Amino acid sequence: MLLDLDAFFASVEQLDHPGWRGKPVIVGGRPEDRGVVSTASYEARAFGVRSAMAASVAASLCPQAIWTQGRHERYKEVSRQVMAILYDETPLIQQVSIDEAFADVSPTKTNREHPVLVAQRIQRRVEELGVTCSIGIGTSKAVAKIASETRKPRGLTAVYPGTEAAFLAPLPVKALSGIGAASERALASRGIRTLGELANASDSLLQRLLGKNGAVMKRRATGLGDSAIDEREPVKSISNELSFAEDLTERDDLEAAMATMAAKVGRRARAAGLKGVTLTLRLRFGDRTVRSVQRKLSEPADDDLSWKVPLGEMLDELWAEGLSVRLVGVGLSDFREPKPVQPTLFDGCEGETGARADQSRRELLAATDSVRKRFGDAAVRFGSEIRTLEGSHYHRPPAVGAGDEGRSTAPGA
Structure with missing residues (x-):
């Protein structure tokens, strides 16, 4: 996509x-x-x-x-919010510019949702930010790129497997990424003006006209698959931030904001199969100063429900009664494989404790992740999150900002 x-x-x-x-x-x-x-x-x-x-x-x-x-800076801020929406759907993202990104939304054994439904949900969520996007879907990046440009604005074009050649054939050669003005003139000199004609040209002719790129351009013109999503470097951190139209001054409101951001970070970590040991809390105060604190978890985790206590302790380090806060951010980093744990004989014998409690919590998180992915973040919320969006002190909806600070995979995301 x-x-x-x-x-x-x-x-x-x-x-x-x-x-x-x-x-x-x-x-x-x-x-x-x-x-x-x-x-x-x-x-x-x-x-x-x-x-x-x-x-x-x-x-x-x-x-x-x-x-x-x-x-x-404002454009980067909105771009980060859009990329956060993509990361909610898949960890396989390749951002190619501030306003473009490839995403692998291929159905898998565990997620059989149709890519078009995923794209429609992404478009709705992007539009809620106040901007719009066009999306192309195909079996290769070249086809997806061209498809995204065929209907603008707010376009959604899907090129289904087996129809690539017919879709591409009538288009001018300049529609293909990598064919500039000079290449277009060279191809036109030999009567090659459409992608269909390019796909049918001989390899030797294309090599003379386009050099070493001839074979690549021919392959793309036929709609054959090209390189997979290039993640470049592994994920370094996952974070989300929430800024407010009116500063927060009550601890209950701050805890609700932390729970909302932690839920987003946890869901993104679980979707990417990542567990981290470093939890970060970041606050921007009413005077625009920024303070942050980190806390090491006892073991790698993606369970945001278990972060309530450490986040509360971190809040005590940064905030005092009476200070106004305009932005709350939560991050997870230092990703590692969890260590094997030997369950004890008495796990779960006295109520929901130990391994049984952990399993129950994971099942709960898996269920809420599934609902949110299909129907959006607002479809289901824990009680600790509700105050964030429904607090009586709000006169207008808060501006939501999401980031993935420190992730070098996708610049600006």
Whole structure:
């Protein structure tokens, strides 16, 4: 699957500036500074404005456009939220830019959900952030990439196994990643203008025209599989953060926020098959100062229900009554294989204790993970989480932010 955020920078600007919605917005250098267009909203694109276009040309095509030079930290923030949604679905993510990422959503023995249903859920959740995305699904990254571009914005195109060649054949060769202007001209000189013609060209001709990339381009043009999702480096940490429209000052509210973030981190860790021994709590206070503390767990864990006590102790280290908090973050790192544990003869003999309690808790977490994956985070919540979103002190919904700090697999995720 390839997720591509629609007119991303411009969409974020329209999200943050309600008065700009429905109007042509251009992000980039201004005409008087000889700048270029970075991103144009779809309203601006209707006038012919395109990315990488000289700002002076864009201004002549759309003189009524709203211009902004952009806020890259804000774009990274929204990108992290989108990538967190992807990581909720699969640990196999390859982010290729701030607004694009591949994800392997192939059905498995344990998860038989149709990829289209997964994509639809992702689109709904991304739209809840205030931006939209287009998604392409295929049996290779090349097909998924092209499919994502066929219907924009808010498009969803699935190319089913066995239909790749027919889908690709009529498309121009420039639709294939790796075919630039020079390659397009070289192919056109020999009458090769569509991917179908490229797929049927001889290997020797393509080698003369495209060099060593000839065989790769031909393979992609036929829709054959290419490299798998490249995770590059192993996961280093998993974290989620929640910022608030109004600062928190009550311990109950802070504990509810910690429980909500811990639940997200735990679910992502379980989905990735990871267990960590270092738990992190991060707070941003009302004066914008940031403090964090870490605590080593007794053994590698992905069970967020067992983190309540250590998180409470960590909160005591960072926060005192009366301090206002505007952001709460929970993280898990230092991933290791759990050590074998020898159960004792008396485990579980006196109520739900020991191994039996652990098993009951894991079954409960597995059940809630399944419900949340299918119906969204709000479908089921533990009592400790409810206060976070339903607290009476909120006058408007909190802004949710999610990150995966320290993960080098996907830049910005």
